[in-house]
Amino acid sequence: MTTVGIAEAKNMLPELIRAVEAGEQVVITRHGVPVAQIAPPPPTKRKVILGGMEGQIRFKPGWDEAITEEDLLGSRL
Incomplete structure (x- = not known):
């Protein structure tokens, strides 16, 4: 880590930026x-591409069938 005063930083800004670029x-x-x-x-940020996962996600048959509250909550009723 490099520590510099404000006046010194003002005079050597290009060098400091190169140091940051180097990590x-x-x-x-x-x-x-x-x-x-x-x-x-x-x-x-990566740009969101609508439909980017199309053909890569598959749902099991019946995934959208209605369920009862008992099925959802189990035996906690």
Whole structure:
């Protein structure tokens, strides 16, 4: 982990960004107290594709048949 003061960080921002790209953690301090951290951006979300699992999911026969409350709850009635 690299720790730098605000003035130093201002003067060496490109180098600090390269360090973050390489996996290093960079903490910026003011008078020795951490005030910020440079980190990589969050991973991008995958785009949802409707129908993307079509043909890969199969339901057993009778999966949509009605059931009684007793069947649902068992013997807890």
